[in-house]
Amino acid sequence: MAPQRSQSARGYVAKVSLPALPPPIGTSGLIGWLRQNLFYNLTNSLMTIFTVVLLWLLVSSASGWFVIDAVMQAGSKQECLKIDSGACWAVIGKRIEQFMFGFYPEAERWRPLVCFLLLFVAIGPLLLPSFPARRQMLWFSAIYPVLTGVLLLGGAFGLPPVKTALFGGFMLTLIVGVTGIAASLPLGILLALGRQSKLLAVRTLSVMFIEFMRGVPLITLLFVASTMLNYFLPPGTHFDLLLRVLIMVTFFSAAYIAEVIRGGLQAIPAGQYEAAQSIGLNYWQTTRLVTLPQALKISIPGIVNTFIGLYKDTTLVIVIGLLDPLGIGRAALADANWNGLSNEIYLFVALFFFVSCFAMSRYSLWLEKRLATEHR
Amino acid sequence: MTPPSASKRTARKTAARSKAKNGVKEKTAPKRSGKAGNMSVIKIGQMNKWYGDFHVLRDINLEVYEGERIVICGPSGSGKSTLIRCINRLEVHHKGCIIVNNTELTSDLKNLETIRKNVGMVFQSFNLFPHLTVLENCTLGPIWVHKMPQAEAEALAMEYLERVRIPEQAGKYPGQLSGGQQQRVAIARSLCMKPNIMLFDEPTSALDPEMIKEVLDTMIELAETGMTMLVVTHEMGFANKVADRVIFMDEGQIVEQNEPEAFFNNPQSDRTKSFLSQILGH
Ligand SMILES: Nc1ncnc2c1ncn2[C@@H]1O[C@H](COP(=O)(O)OP(=O)(O)O)[C@@H](O)[C@H]1O
Numbered sequence: 001m002a003p004q005r006s007q008s009a010r011g012y013v014a015k016v017s018l019p020a021l022p023p024p025i026g027t028s029g030l031i032g033w034l035r036q037n038l039f040y041n042l043t044n045s046l047m048t049i050f051t052v053v054l055l056w057l058l059v060s061s062a063s064g065w066f067v068i069d070a071v072m073q074a075g076s077k078q079e080c081l082k083i084d085s086g087a088c089w090a091v092i093g094k095r096i097e098q099f100m101f102g103f104y105p106e107a108e109r110w111r112p113l114v115c116f117l118l119l120f121v122a123i124g125p126l127l128l129p130s131f132p133a134r135r136q137m138l139w140f141s142a143i144y145p146v147l148t149g150v151l152l153l154g155g156a157f158g159l160p161p162v163k164t165a166l167f168g169g170f171m172l173t174l175i176v177g178v179t180g181i182a183a184s185l186p187l188g189i190l191l192a193l194g195r196q197s198k199l200l201a202v203r204t205l206s207v208m209f210i211e212f213m214r215g216v217p218l219i220t221l222l223f224v225a226s227t228m229l230n231y232f233l234p235p236g237t238h239f240d241l242l243l244r245v246l247i248m249v250t251f252f253s254a255a256y257i258a259e260v261i262r263g264g265l266q267a268i269p270a271g272q273y274e275a276a277q278s279i280g281l282n283y284w285q286t287t288r289l290v291t292l293p294q295a296l297k298i299s300i301p302g303i304v305n306t307f308i309g310l311y312k313d314t315t316l317v318i319v320i321g322l323l324d325p326l327g328i329g330r331a332a333l334a335d336a337n338w339n340g341l342s343n344e345i346y347l348f349v350a351l352f353f354f355v356s357c358f359a360m361s362r363y364s365l366w367l368e369k370r371l372a373t374e375h376r
Numbered sequence: 377m378t379p380p381s382a383s384k385r386t387a388r389k390t391a392a393r394s395k396a397k398n399g400v401k402e403k404t405a406p407k408r409s410g411k412a413g414n415m416s417v418i419k420i421g422q423m424n425k426w427y428g429d430f431h432v433l434r435d436i437n438l439e440v441y442e443g444e445r446i447v448i449c450g451p452s453g454s455g456k457s458t459l460i461r462c463i464n465r466l467e468v469h470h471k472g473c474i475i476v477n478n479t480e481l482t483s484d485l486k487n488l489e490t491i492r493k494n495v496g497m498v499f500q501s502f503n504l505f506p507h508l509t510v511l512e513n514c515t516l517g518p519i520w521v522h523k524m525p526q527a528e529a530e531a532l533a534m535e536y537l538e539r540v541r542i543p544e545q546a547g548k549y550p551g552q553l554s555g556g557q558q559q560r561v562a563i564a565r566s567l568c569m570k571p572n573i574m575l576f577d578e579p580t581s582a583l584d585p586e587m588i589k590e591v592l593d594t595m596i597e598l599a600e601t602g603m604t605m606l607v608v609t610h611e612m613g614f615a616n617k618v619a620d621r622v623i624f625m626d627e628g629q630i631v632e633q634n635e636p637e638a639f640f641n642n643p644q645s646d647r648t649k650s651f652l653s654q655i656l657g658h
Pocket residue numbers: 427430432450451452453454455456457458459
């Protein structure tokens with residue numbers, strides 16, 4: 001039986017034009033937000049309460065060891081234990097310079113520090129469209145790699161030379177990570193375009209490169225870089241180990257980037273190429289102005305994923321004897337004074353990586369939002 | 377401020393007209409409006425094309441005069457899109473010749489460049505660049521192909537956006553516009569290249585009925601400026617009103633062509649008759 005209401009709804013027409021009213025209370029504002037997100041229904045409310053309890057337990061139990069009972073200053077592990085029962089962060093304080101610079105000569109440590117600070121000036125204009133005087137600053141970004149090379153290596157402008165074997169710690173991570181990221185993106189783009197090229201030779205070379213680099217573990221490539229390369233090079237040539245590592249890491253990550261970008265390129269409808277051609281754009285113009293910007297935009301999550309992977313994989317250089325933060329940590333653990341503090345040391349290194357990677361992740365989310373132009 | 381290409385073309389047009397007056401070329405194409413010139417801008421002879429083993433275009437012969445408006449119709453899959461896409465070489469033909477603006481279409485990239493500069497194309501699915509604003513969509517060609525300064529290109533783009541009646545949308549992204557508006561932007565984008573030939577591939581087929589009219593009106597206005605137009609469409613009202621010639625294609629061949637009145641009222645071939653009865657029948 002049809003309810004009474006549907007009778008009167010039949011043939012209903014609006015007789016006056018109705019004004020727009022504010023939404024009912026509890027559907028907007030703070031209360032609305034809480035309701036929508038935390039207490040939408042029974043399951044949602046239970047999950048919220050469960051999460052809050054879990055977080056509280058976690059924080060309250062961890063804060064003791066991490067903060068309240070922790071020791072910030074002491075001369076050795078023994079002293080730490082005498083003072084309190086928590087984490088012995090003193091070891092970090094004692095070793096912080098090594099963690100940062102490895103065995104870079106103490107008198108010259110201002111050089112990597114300057115490079116580090118200038119890094120932000122160099123990547124700022126690349127990452128942020130609203131950077132002050134962006135166009136001029138991009139010139140600085142372009143010369144930054146050379147500037148860093150000269151500053152770190154020395155041997156010019158009266159700077160005493162420093163061997164790359166002394167590089168270490170976070171400085172080494174940043175050198176390998178940032179160089180790898182900056183160099184593998186353009187190389188990856190070229191490989192992705194090469195893989196789609198109409199020219200068979202270009203296509204074959206790109207495919208071979210990508211498949212080989214992807215098909216081999218990075219550790220193997222690093223070993224090749226450290227030992228086997230000598231067999232292929234003319235005897236007597238000096239080819240810096242760090243430089244070889246940089247090249248291998250770049251090639252390895254470029255292969256992944258190429259595949260990510262190829263995925264993005266394949267998502268671009270044929271109509272985009274045709275429209276670009278029909279207004280007379282040539283291949284490179286079409287790529288640079290029409291298809292690549294769209295493909296890169298779709299590929300951002302995958303690209304950043306690869307970069308984060310690369311950044312963390314820089315720790316693998318430990319296997320060929322470079323002193324990345326984990327290597328420095330090991331050295332600290334081997335010190336009789338600090339023996340057995342692996343929790344503190346590895347947590348500290350983990351924190352460094354987490355902060356860097358989380359920043360990359362946030363930046364990529366921000367970039368995706370900024371580039372979103374589909375408002376359908 | 378007239379861009380150099382425009383003035384050059386005006387000069388060429390005048391030259392063409394005087395040439396025609398001197399009777400260098402015989403007028404053979406039917407024309408209705410009297411606007412069509414006598415210079416042939418597209419000449420297709422014995423043209424054939426295959427997709428793999430599939431013989432999609434068979435012995436196409438077609439000559440289009442300056443200012444002519446040609447409507448191409450025919451059943452789906454008959455090769456209409458392929459034919460007009462061959463004219464700006466989005467598709468490559470395999471036999472015969474295609475001459476556009478006195479330049480033969482070959483694999484020579486220089487020729488291709490000049491032809492693409494002078495032949496505009498509007499697609500069924502608009503194909504606007506979604507990452508660029510409406511204005512940027514329109515200035516891309518002039519800036520990068522004609523090397524026009526940005527300010528000049530923007531002024532030009534605004535002129536054409538006004539012509540298609542959407543100057544107020546210049547700052548928006550294509551995704552924020554309706555289908556009809558997007559198609560009018562696509563027309564403006566093509567016109568910004570100052571082409572002398574415009575190709576349309578079912579420009580209204582992806583549109584809701586109320587938007588079809590706004591796009592057709594834009595095209596009618598364009599026709600009134602004397603633009604040479606080849607339009608693949610099933611909008612027979614448009615054909616009747618604007619076309620100098622209607623071409624009917626079936627199975628990769630031009631089966632029939634005539635002035636619109638004769639074409640609609642007195643179709644010759646059986647295939648044309650059955651096609652017309654299908655699209656006009658209801
Ligand atoms: N890229 C292609 N590869 C193979 N076959 C195609 C391709 N494009 C179109 N065809 C085929 O060619 C025929 C003509 O296509 P088309 O020119 O698009 O027809 P129309 O525009 O008249 O509908 C159709 O049978 C279609 O399936």
